[in-house]
Amino acid sequence: MDIERSLRAALRPLDPGADFVAGVMTRVAADQQARRRRARWQMPLALAASLLIAAIGLKIVMQQRDAQRIETARQQLALALEITSSQLTQLQQKLNRNAPSENGI
């Protein structure tokens, strides 16, 4: 018994029927329509997402700049106060040196 020959004979391809191609083409058309629909929404969605990301990025940059400005101002104020304090101290010392003693000497 030649089993290989018998298998080839038993396993000849079967036609799925006349409607098969029509079924495939209908599904291909539906698939293409779905892809087009997705593509139609993809561009505005991508644009909106890009804008949102850009806006968030801009906001973060602005916040960082504000924070930097506040820090600079704080440092400048601290320096100014330090200078003022130093000048006041010097003035105080000068006044103390020039003040007459209690017994008039």
Add this chain to the structure above:
Amino acid sequence: MSLNLISTAAASPASLLPEPACGPPVDPPQELPAASLLGDLQAAQRGEQAAFARLVRAHQARVFSVALRLTGRREDAEELAQDAFVQLHAALSQIHSTAHLLHWLLRAITHRSIDRLRAHARAPRLVQIDATEHPAEEAAVDPLWSRRLRALLAELPAAPRAVVLLRFQEDLEPSEIAAVLDMPLNTVKSHLRRSLEWLRAQAAVEEAADHHGH
């Protein structure tokens, strides 16, 4: 055409298991002019739907038959085969030859069918029986023996069954089967050898039983 339902899970190994209701056996598309297929492929890639329909017509029997003989369900086979062609349409730009097209289709349908078969592994299998299947083929060879072989084949696990189908339905070489199934070549050869040994043994048992019966 009469349709019955049987549960193959409960069927005995020697039970006759005809295939579901289908059209007659057809000649494989490699007998079509290769230039015509290539022309249709190129036209389909340019967007010609009629050319794609011709490609479907040329390959539908092979793709459908692999799915049918792997899943054992006509409705599954039809759905899976259609899925494969729809997927092919979306991937047409990646196909570079008619041989690649066939390889792509066989790979898609085999993997999908094996997945479906495994998903249904625990469910009772209902197979539609059509008394008029394969009239042309069975006039030429022993119809009873062909049915027995298909019934025996349906008892093989998914992977060896796919290997046997690709070898004897699609006439693929073991190396080609290995590429389609993502399987080592030695595994393919081993599945083939063991499946054929098992089929021969089963056939011998049934032949002996027939002699005793008579």
